[in-house]
């Protein structure tokens with residue numbers, strides 16, 4: 009039986025491991041952390057459970073190919089789905105704009121707010137409705153398709169292509185300016201930074217409004233643990249606290265993976281289900297460069313990487329009918345070179361087990377980009393200064409929430425503050441990135457096969473193969489990589 013060594017036990021590594029076992033390979037996952045799941049995780053603090061990942065998971069709609077894949081890997085097998093009433097509620101100068109899941113309700117509420125935006129709202133509605141026909145392609149990666157299969161794929165992506173053509177090169181800022189009402193403008197342009205492509209907004213909302221991007225009950229860590237169980241039940245093995253630090257390469261093949269705990273693993277195939285930059289620069293020592301990745305790493309303007317600060321708070325109380333995610337203006341506070349004048353908080357009322365009885369978990373995410381990461385990176389060289397800054401930001405967030413919700417005063421406590429350095433430390437994530445390169449108007453989409461030029465048995469997999477990444481890309485690419493190995497071994501791929 010041929011042996012596949014998988015570096016990384018995130019969602020892509022687990023998916024690769026599950027399909028490796030289904031296809032008759034011996035499989036060993038090497039994970040640097042004590043637990044698996046990678047960025048899809050959660051952690052416990054002061055009797056609260058902090059969910060560190062899923063705000064929306066593409067694949068929650070039963071009967072669709074991506075949902076079937078999640079079920080096959082155990083992630084959504086028999087799992088209840090929570091469908092939030094809205095994606096986000098956005099407060100602006102006394103007005104609240106709701107991104108409702110019910111698209112007709114969304115349209116009606118926007119029309120009521122701004123009848124003068126009738127045409128723009130109708131276009132927004134029609135575009136989102138049309139894009140609901142889009143389903144994430146799951147069956148096969150393009151490089152394994154026949155000519156006819158590619159044609160069929162292109163036909164099935166017709167609506168998505170139309171939206172990409174119309175909005176792919178329009179920035180969110182320019183798109184938002186087609187609306188007249190300042191609250192609608194502010195809501196739409198806040199979705200991502202201003203020079204990002206408007207198309208992302210439509211893909212996200214089309215999936216959400218058809219129930220395809222909701223939240224699995226139990227949260228991120230539980231989802232990853234179900235995949236671990238599925239993998240183990242298929243006979244896969246796992247080595248934790250086992251960080252791959254070197255590859256033995258000879259005659260265009262990786263023969264061994266050497267780990268920081270002294271263990272050495274012989275391999276017929278190696279799958280790097282970890283950060284791409286780590287693979288090219290640290291494990292391959294820059295000797296097998298890849299043009300597509302180099303182009304992106306050297307141009308952060310067009311190919312930005314986003315990280316975040318996550319402030320988790322415990323609230324001694326329960327929420328009424330406050331929207332699950334709410335964005336509101338705050339008294340500005342400084343952070344590095346930027347000013348924070350708005351926060352978005354999410355509460356976990358739907359997950360009572362994340363908090364002690366009568367209490368609720370709240371999280372607040374603040375996006376961080378290139379310059380922010382650099383500031384955190386230099387701050388982290390002085391651990392006291394770094395911790396002081398985390399504490400200061402935690403307090404600023406807490407006070408901002410108390411100001412917005414005076415009844416919460418004295419009932420909030422800071423549970424944890426994670427920074428871009430946290431994600432870098434925990435997952436070896438390049439610049440603390442929580443996804444791969446985000447779509448901007450000038451950036452080009454990339455679909456990478458994961459093959460490493462000059463090496464026959466090493467494959468990259470995971471979120472870096474199909475920017476902007478995310479959990480669906482991780483689960484799909486893990487499977488796709490095993491399909492490529494099956495092809496190389498000239499054996500049929502078993503998918504179920």
Ligand SMILES: Cc1cc2nc3c(=O)[nH]c(=O)nc-3n(C[C@H](O)[C@H](O)[C@H](O)COP(=O)(O)OP(=O)(O)OC[C@H]3O[C@@H](n4cnc5c(N)ncnc54)[C@H](O)[C@@H]3O)c2cc1C
Pocket residue numbers: 015016017018019020021038039040041044045046047048060061062063064065066250251252253281282283286316431434435436437441442443444469470471472477478479480482
């Ligand atoms: C805060 C946050 C919120 C997010 N929200 C969402 C969301 O709502 N919806 C969504 O779809 N996606 C979301 N994502 C993105 C999603 O979590 C990732 O795209 C996905 O988990 C990536 O999976 P992966 O397997 O490709 O990589 P990773 O999760 O990065 O897994 C890589 C694994 O490899 C391990 N590793 C690294 N180096 C080594 C080494 N040398 N040796 C051994 N092990 C190693 C790491 O510890 C890690 O476990 C979010 C991410 C974050 C951080």
